[in-house]
Amino acid sequence: MLHNAATATQLAATHGYSADVGAWLVLALAAWGAGYLFLCWIWPFTNCRRCHGWGKRRAPIGRGFRHCPRCRGTGYRLRIGRHVLNRLRDIRGASTRRRLP
Numbered sequence: 729m730l731h732n733a734a735t736a737t738q739l740a741a742t743h744g745y746s747a748d749v750g751a752w753l754v755l756a757l758a759a760w761g762a763g764y765l766f767l768c769w770i771w772p773f774t775n776c777r778r779c780h781g782w783g784k785r786r787a788p789i790g791r792g793f794r795h796c797p798r799c800r801g802t803g804y805r806l807r808i809g810r811h812v813l814n815r816l817r818d819i820r821g822a823s824t825r826r827r828l829p
C-alpha cells in the first residue's frame with residue numbers, strides 16, 4: 729500500500745506528465761479563445777457594467793433618474809473580444825485598401 733503511493737507520486741513528477749498537462753492547457757485555452765471570439769462575433773453587445781443593462785442610473789438623492797454616462801443610455805456595451813475583432817478588421821481593411829489602385 730505504501731509502496732504504491734510512492735510509485736504514483738514518482739510517475740506524476742516525471743517531465744512527460746507535466747508536458748502533457750501543458751499541452752492540454754494550451755489546447756483548452758485555444759478552444760476557449762476561439763469560442764469567446766465566436767461569441768463576440770454572434771453577440772457583440774452585452775449589458776453595461778455600470779447600469780447592468782438599465783441604461784439609466786438613480787440619482788443619489790431623491791427618486792430621479794439620468795442616462796448612464798458609460799453607455800449613454802443604451803444599456804449595452806461592446807464586448808472586449810469584439811473590440812479586438814473590429815481592430816483586426818480595420819487593419820485588414822486598411823491593407824486591402826492600400827493594394828487597390
Ligand SMILES: [Zn+2]
Pocket residue numbers: 776777778779780781782783784796797798799800801803804
Ligand atoms: Zn450603462
